[in-house]
Amino acid sequence: MRTLVVLLMVTVMSEWCRAGELLEVNENTKANIGKLLNAGTKPNVHFADQIDGFNSSTLKSGPIVLQDKRTIFISDLQYKGKEQTLSYWAGTSNPNGKKTLISKQPFEGNHSNVDLSMSSLTITLDNVTFIGVGEEDHLLAYVMLVNATGVNISLIREDRKSVSDIPVYTVPKCCPQKQLIYPETGCGEVPQSVDWNVTIFESNVTGLDPDIILDGSQYELNLYHYKPKCDDGQLVAMSHNEIYGLIYNSSLIIKGEGIKAHHQFCVDTSFDSSKRLYETITIVCYSVNEQVSNLYIYLPG
Secondary structure, eight states, X not given: OOEEEEEOOOOOOSEEEETTEEEEOOTHHHHHHHHHHHSSOOXXXXXXXXXXXXXXXXXXXXOEEEEETTEEEEEEEEEOSOOSEEEEEEESSOTTSOEEEEEEEEOOOXXXXXXXXXXXXXXXXXXXXXXXXXXTXXXXXEEEOTTOXXXXXXXXXXXXXXXXXXXXXXXXXXXXXXXXXXXXXXXXXXXXXXXXXXXXXXXXXXXXXXXXXXXGGGOEEEEEEOOOOOTTSEEEEOOTTSOEEEOTTSOEEXXXXXXXXXXXXXXXXXEETTTTEEEEEEEEEEOSOOOOOSOEEEEOO
């Protein structure tokens, strides 16, 4: 089955909604976004290796992204237990054998993302056989790295933090690697190299400044394939005229809509046949029922 994505022009709201706060935005924000799309340094874009996520009765996730040999990104974590802290493990044998604690982290709620760094450990992905999550040392779920489909560990890049300290924004890509969105037909092959233009706001855990947009030289864009789910709304291709962007934890914030997690949005390049150009689009699960246009985009199911 194919998922229907409707290209919709959304009325811009006057306030942001984030963690119960209302953040005012001045009228320069939209102009700044327009400038970003036409000027500035393009970001370094990395297409990360990924494996299927956790899938047990107690704990599930989206894809697990292998950013480099010491950095792991777990997307869309979902946990049914009662513990407030989860333990993340790297094993060097079988799941019942020896394992090393990567970190303990507070569980931040369903559909949250988890960043794991092994920079302080003596092991790397070269000698890790599985990644697991547990309540203390009791594993709730694990995934094997040995013989993982489509992944050659030896080809994964080394620890990028040893050569660069700029932040990495790990973002779901709508179509598989080396494909883009054709509005009339869905995902298809990329005929040429394309630029990626995304809006990333200056932000941290305490808030954001929507009037400061990061230049491409200030971050790296790390892409992995994960199509959004939208059980209680409709999938919408946002216009660049709308005010939205990524924040510190790689989530998407939309003026008037609030924050979208990784199971609710993706970015990709789309080919506009009428203008004969490529552009970066953001597709989100949009819950507001609005009048839609007659231009449709299809994503493969």
